[in-house]
Amino acid sequence: MAVVSPPEASASALTRNRIVCFVDDELSAAALRKGLEGSNLAIKRGTIRNAIRMLETDTELSALVVDISGIDDPFTELERLASVCPPDVLVAVIGESREIIFYRELMEIGLSEYLPKPLTRDMVLDQLRPKLLSDVAPGAADRDRGGHVISICGAQGGAGATSIAINLALQLAETTKAKVALLDLHLQNGETAVMLGLRPGPGLRIALENPMRADTLFLERAAIEVNERVCLISADEDLDAQLDITEAGVRHVLGLLRQRFNYIVVDIPVPFPPSIHPVITLSRHVLVVLEAEVTGLRNAHALRAAVTNIAGKDRVFTLLNRADRPGGLPRATIAKALGAEPDMVIPDLGKGMTQAVNLGIPALKHVSRLRRHLAPIVREIAGVGAERKGWLRRLFG
Numbered sequence: 411m412a413v414v415s416p417p418e419a420s421a422s423a424l425t426r427n428r429i430v431c432f433v434d435d436e437l438s439a440a441a442l443r444k445g446l447e448g449s450n451l452a453i454k455r456g457t458i459r460n461a462i463r464m465l466e467t468d469t470e471l472s473a474l475v476v477d478i479s480g481i482d483d484p485f486t487e488l489e490r491l492a493s494v495c496p497p498d499v500l501v502a503v504i505g506e507s508r509e510i511i512f513y514r515e516l517m518e519i520g521l522s523e524y525l526p527k528p529l530t531r532d533m534v535l536d537q538l539r540p541k542l543l544s545d546v547a548p549g550a551a552d553r554d555r556g557g558h559v560i561s562i563c564g565a566q567g568g569a570g571a572t573s574i575a576i577n578l579a580l581q582l583a584e585t586t587k588a589k590v591a592l593l594d595l596h597l598q599n600g601e602t603a604v605m606l607g608l609r610p611g612p613g614l615r616i617a618l619e620n621p622m623r624a625d626t627l628f629l630e631r632a633a634i635e636v637n638e639r640v641c642l643i644s645a646d647e648d649l650d651a652q653l654d655i656t657e658a659g660v661r662h663v664l665g666l667l668r669q670r671f672n673y674i675v676v677d678i679p680v681p682f683p684p685s686i687h688p689v690i691t692l693s694r695h696v697l698v699v700l701e702a703e704v705t706g707l708r709n710a711h712a713l714r715a716a717v718t719n720i721a722g723k724d725r726v727f728t729l730l731n732r733a734d735r736p737g738g739l740p741r742a743t744i745a746k747a748l749g750a751e752p753d754m755v756i757p758d759l760g761k762g763m764t765q766a767v768n769l770g771i772p773a774l775k776h777v778s779r780l781r782r783h784l785a786p787i788v789r790e791i792a793g794v795g796a797e798r799k800g801w802l803r804r805l806f807g
């Protein structure tokens with residue numbers, strides 16, 4: 411049933427109440443229709459596979475109910491669902507199994523509820539409705555829900571941090587079909603917007619300075635579409651502006667982004683101002699980008715140590731960019747100075763990379779080899795091939 415809304419109602423208000431169900435039988439559909447009455451409800455015929463297809467293009471919803479009856483390997487389908495489902499969307503499952511172990515596994519991976527068939531109106535009313543339509547504030551566990559944060563920082567000027575952030579964001583979205591935000595925390599001389607041929611949206615500085623002034627509408631204004639899955643959040647403040655970025659502001663903006671996007675790729679200024687420490691703390695991956703030069707090597711050490719102090723050792727990855735560039739230090743020297751081989755390597759990709767910058771188009775569209783070299787990094791981040799439950803647990807919260 412479509413709900414007619416007044417024109418001034420915001421998109422996010424509509425999203426908050428929209429529940430979409432994909433079920434395969436009329437009995438379940440009727441039980442859901444009665445049990446979830448009063449919400450902005452859409453009941454469609456189908457299974458989890460149809461839900462995955464819908465989420466690839468439509469993610470404006472607050473909750474999803476999917477049928478896994480007849481699906482041979484529900485965990486594989488749930489994994490695919492998790493990769494396209496925004497982190498703040500609640501997901502409930504309907505199926506045929508009555509096994510308690512199965513139920514526990516589904517709860518462990520972060521689903522909101524599981525109901526076995528045959529579904530009745532009372533089951534939906536008592537067990538599903540409170541989980542999907544609760545007006546109570548999210549609990550502490552829910553506050554930690556959210557998209558993966560990936561921070562990228564350069565060990566020396568011009569190491570390629572921004573190029574890697576932009577193209578990684580694009581390729582992550584393309585590979586996983588997930589929603590990706592590209593957040594540029596260089597508010598005064600950020601280059602992401604220029605490199606993408608876009609103009610920054612308004613409001614990022616104010617939101618970072620004063621979290622009280624950033625509501626959910628902030629994102630609708632500040633996030634500029636790069637393509638249907640990727641948004642850019644950046645600023646272009648005057649070079650002589652006195653910024654007063656606060657830790658609370660950074661935490662709030664990141665929280666808003668983590669609700670709406672599966673991945674948030676952040677171009678981080680170096681050295682890290684204390685106010686942006688929460689970004690490092692919340693990052694699953696921090697990529698320290700360096701070139702094969704003495705300066706890069708020296709700073710990479712210091713940067714790795716700084717990240718480790720803030721967030722722990724397991725988050726830091728060293729990315730050697732423009733490897734084998736003529737005149738650069740030999741690989742053996744680099745490995746010796748770093749104390750280990752770099753975790754990731756991208757070779758020098760020639761003048762096409764700089765041409766792309768000057769054309770204002772992503773290098774991915776201009777330098778065909780880049781995609782191949784970013785692929786292992788995308789795999790590392792998206793966890794393809796990672797242990798199944800860990801992967802699911804992180805994605806559904």
Ligand SMILES: Nc1ncnc2c1ncn2[C@@H]1O[C@H](COP(=O)(O)OP(=O)(O)OP(=O)(O)O)[C@@H](O)[C@H]1O
Nearest residue numbers: 564567568569570571572573732758759760763764
């Ligand atoms: N692998 C590569 N091969 C060839 N050129 C590259 C490569 N990576 C980046 N470049 C080029 O190097 C230049 C600097 O890159 P970029 O601006 O991304 O670096 P940065 O670390 O963000 O610099 P800054 O310190 O200014 O923030 C750009 O012209 C970019 O196209």
Ligand SMILES: [Mg+2]
Nearest residue numbers: 571572573601
């Ligand atoms: Mg840069």
